[in-house]
Amino acid sequence: MYPPRSRSRQSKKHSSKKRRRTVWAWFNVVLLLMITGLLAYSFMDNKDKESSAPPVVVTEPSPSSEASATAAAPMEVAPTAEATSSPEPTPEATPETTALPTETAEAVITPVPTVKEAATAEPQATTGNPGGLISGLPENSSGGTVKLNFAGDVIFAGKVAELLQKKGYDYSYSALDGMFKKDDLTVVNLETPITTGGVGAANKQFVFKGAPEALDALKSAGVDAVNLANNHTLDQGEEGLQDTLKHLSKRGIPYVGAGKNSKEAYSAQYFERQGIKIALLGFTRVMPVIEWKAEAGKPGLASVYDSAEALKAIAAAKQQADLVVVVVHWGKERMEQYDKTQQTLGHSFIDAGADLVMGGHPHVLQGIEPYKGKWIAYSTGNFIFTRSSLPATWETAVFQAECSKEGQCSLKLSPMDAELGQPVPMNEADGQLLLHKVESLSSGLVKIRNDGTVVQSAQ
Numbered sequence: 099m100y101p102p103r104s105r106s107r108q109s110k111k112h113s114s115k116k117r118r119r120t121v122w123a124w125f126n127v128v129l130l131l132m133i134t135g136l137l138a139y140s141f142m143d144n145k146d147k148e149s150s151a152p153p154v155v156v157t158e159p160s161p162s163s164e165a166s167a168t169a170a171a172p173m174e175v176a177p178t179a180e181a182t183s184s185p186e187p188t189p190e191a192t193p194e195t196t197a198l199p200t201e202t203a204e205a206v207i208t209p210v211p212t213v214k215e216a217a218t219a220e221p222q223a224t225t226g227n228p229g230g231l232i233s234g235l236p237e238n239s240s241g242g243t244v245k246l247n248f249a250g251d252v253i254f255a256g257k258v259a260e261l262l263q264k265k266g267y268d269y270s271y272s273a274l275d276g277m278f279k280k281d282d283l284t285v286v287n288l289e290t291p292i293t294t295g296g297v298g299a300a301n302k303q304f305v306f307k308g309a310p311e312a313l314d315a316l317k318s319a320g321v322d323a324v325n326l327a328n329n330h331t332l333d334q335g336e337e338g339l340q341d342t343l344k345h346l347s348k349r350g351i352p353y354v355g356a357g358k359n360s361k362e363a364y365s366a367q368y369f370e371r372q373g374i375k376i377a378l379l380g381f382t383r384v385m386p387v388i389e390w391k392a393e394a395g396k397p398g399l400a401s402v403y404d405s406a407e408a409l410k411a412i413a414a415a416k417q418q419a420d421l422v423v424v425v426v427h428w429g430k431e432r433m434e435q436y437d438k439t440q441q442t443l444g445h446s447f448i449d450a451g452a453d454l455v456m457g458g459h460p461h462v463l464q465g466i467e468p469y470k471g472k473w474i475a476y477s478t479g480n481f482i483f484t485r486s487s488l489p490a491t492w493e494t495a496v497f498q499a500e501c502s503k504e505g506q507c508s509l510k511l512s513p514m515d516a517e518l519g520q521p522v523p524m525n526e527a528d529g530q531l532l533l534h535k536v537e538s539l540s541s542g543l544v545k546i547r548n549d550g551t552v553v554q555s556a557q
Contacts, residue, residue: 233509
């Protein structure tokens with residue numbers, strides 16, 4: 099027998115409702131899964147954007163609050179009495195790596211642009227030539243010129259100190275054939291406090307100390323001035339800095355980049371050569387702690403984490419001198435490519451009135467850039483130094499400039515091997531390889547001839 103029609107209709111109706119409820123339930127499940135997926139994707143995307151965003155510009159807090167230190171492998175320096183070793187604090191995770199104070203808001207110095215950049219940004223190759231000028235000494239330049247030599251980092255500590263105590267301090271210059279005596283001005287970066295006293299800086303992996311006797315050979319070799327704006331000058335505290343200034347002054351060796359107060363640290367040294375007045379200034383953008391910065395009544399360094407004071411000093415020097423040279427400590431150790439921070443800061447120096455910018459600190463050579471008719475050499479590498487395990491730190495050069503009264507300079511590289519405590523001229527084959535390497539690191543902006551002469555690339 100068949101069930102009544104009313105029961106059949108009810109059964110079909112119930113079955114239809116059940117199917118609709120099932121479809122609706124699955125639709126809700128799919129919808130929830132889609133919403134969950136979209137939320138997860140949005141969260142991950144926002145997180146990625148946050149992690150890649152540039153750091154917030156703030157006003158010079160303590161460097162210990164900076165979360166990202168520049169990464170570098172350790173330099174090989176013997177932990178002797180001259181180079182004592184102690185654990186690094188956060189974020190100084192590796193030897194020779196310094197915690198960078200956070201970027202600071204730059205005061206506007208019209209018409210000089212200020213430095214606001216992310217430290218990890220890649221440099222940008224200059225397209226064309228801003229200002230329509232060609233960097234270099236014009237071939238038809240009238241009047242006299244001055245010849246300048248610039249060399250890299252110099253220390254008298256650790257294994258270098260041990261070697262020089264045995265061989266004599268003049269050993270470091272014995273392979274140079276008196277090249278520093280044949281020019282008008284030679285400048286090096288003195289990365290060692292010169293003192294017999296002082297208290298070693300806490301929380302630093304390498305703490306240097308050099309003997310005062312080392313300065314006698316430095317001067318006899320023809321070095322005319324030193325830059326003290328770097329991350330080791332206060333390794334023996336303020337007492338060590340004061341001793342360094344005293345020992346340099348006693349020997350008649352001018353210094354820049356540090357002083358008994360901020361006025362002295364940021365001031366230029368002036369030299370009269372061949373009827374040309376030269377202003378020399380030194381600055382650093384690498385300090386373990388912000389307390390190393392010179393203040394009105396406090397000894398220290400000329401810092402360019404905030405470059406306002408430095409740009410003023412450059413502009414003032416330009417009013418007094420024919421030629422303004424800036425020596426700057428910056429960049430990341432063992433990185434052969436200069437970065438956007440260096441480039442922006444270097445450009446601002448020239449915009450403020452500098453005619454030549456010579457950089458250091460990375461312990462390796464970096465590229466050269468022409469900018470508005472001026473040269474920026476981003477890193478001169480090591481000079482009188484220890485030997486690390488990285489071969490690139492053994493390659494260096496003396497940067498030789500010839501400059502006119504109008505502030506135009508030619509540039510030439512003299513390739514060197516940075517042996518332990520002694521720079522030695524490279525053989526011809528190795529020298530050519532080094533010149534090609536520096537050319538390749540210069541973002542296609544320069545050509546370096548076989549004799550080491552740097553010329554602006556035609557683009």
